[in-house]
Amino acid sequence: MGTNFNGMNGTIVRKVEDLPVGRVPGEPYGYVSDLLVTIDVRVERLERRETYETTTHERVTGPLDFALTTSVWQPSRRDIVAGGATAAPLDEAIAHGRLDFGLDEAAVRGLALDHECWHLNGMSAACAHQEVVWEDSDYGRRPSLTLTQPCPVTGYRYGSAWLVRVLPEGFLAELDGLLSGAHDQSGIYRLPGTETDR
Numbered sequence: 001m002g003t004n005f006n007g008m009n010g011t012i013v014r015k016v017e018d019l020p021v022g023r024v025p026g027e028p029y030g031y032v033s034d035l036l037v038t039i040d041v042r043v044e045r046l047e048r049r050e051t052y053e054t055t056t057h058e059r060v061t062g063p064l065d066f067a068l069t070t071s072v073w074q075p076s077r078r079d080i081v082a083g084g085a086t087a088a089p090l091d092e093a094i095a096h097g098r099l100d101f102g103l104d105e106a107a108v109r110g111l112a113l114d115h116e117c118w119h120l121n122g123m124s125a126a127c128a129h130q131e132v133v134w135e136d137s138d139y140g141r142r143p144s145l146t147l148t149q150p151c152p153v154t155g156y157r158y159g160s161a162w163l164v165r166v167l168p169e170g171f172l173a174e175l176d177g178l179l180s181g182a183h184d185q186s187g188i189y190r191l192p193g194t195e196t197d198r
Helices: 088-096 105-118 171-179
Strands: 010-024 035-046 064-073 080-084 134-137 140-143 188-190
Touching: 010 064, 010 088, 010 105, 010 171, 035 088, 035 171, 064 088, 064 105, 064 171, 080 088, 088 105, 105 171
Parallel strands: none
Antiparallel strands: 010 035, 010 188, 035 064, 064 080, 134 140
16 A cells, blocks of 8 residues: 555546536626536545445445546636536536537536546445435535434444445446547546556
8 A cells, every 4th residue: 555646545547637528608607608618537546545445335445436527617718617516517518519629419428427426436425225314404405414324234324434336347448438539638647557447
């Protein structure tokens, strides 16, 4: 187990920075012209601990952690007007029909689906056996630490640890395929030797 990481918690195996995906109408954001949508992606092999517990209570070594964020830019590209940990701008770009940077609709839909299914898969508060109970609070609706029942298999208490939802076999290859049509590949990093997922 190393202590020199090039990522936040381990080794970066895929990194995409500021990749143009498409454009969205500017009017909802207070602009006349269309606005650029970009994505950032990080896939990191977690290495801070010897093993990690999965949502099915198995112990794994070096699981992959995935994150995808979006940005909607001012026309000047000086600042972001919307985005973050959401795929909504990707859906907007598809609906607007302005995917003019090489990624087709299927690729952008695939990236949005990956975000929906796997974003921050290394930070799951519930195990696979728990039904999360929601409650109202002063801060709005949120998962309940006290009302969510312990895991019937192990007794794990909701929110007591970050569990890993293991990415499916072939995830890296699928991600590479989705990104392969991008006109500008210069912002896409692939760790050599990681052409396959395991």
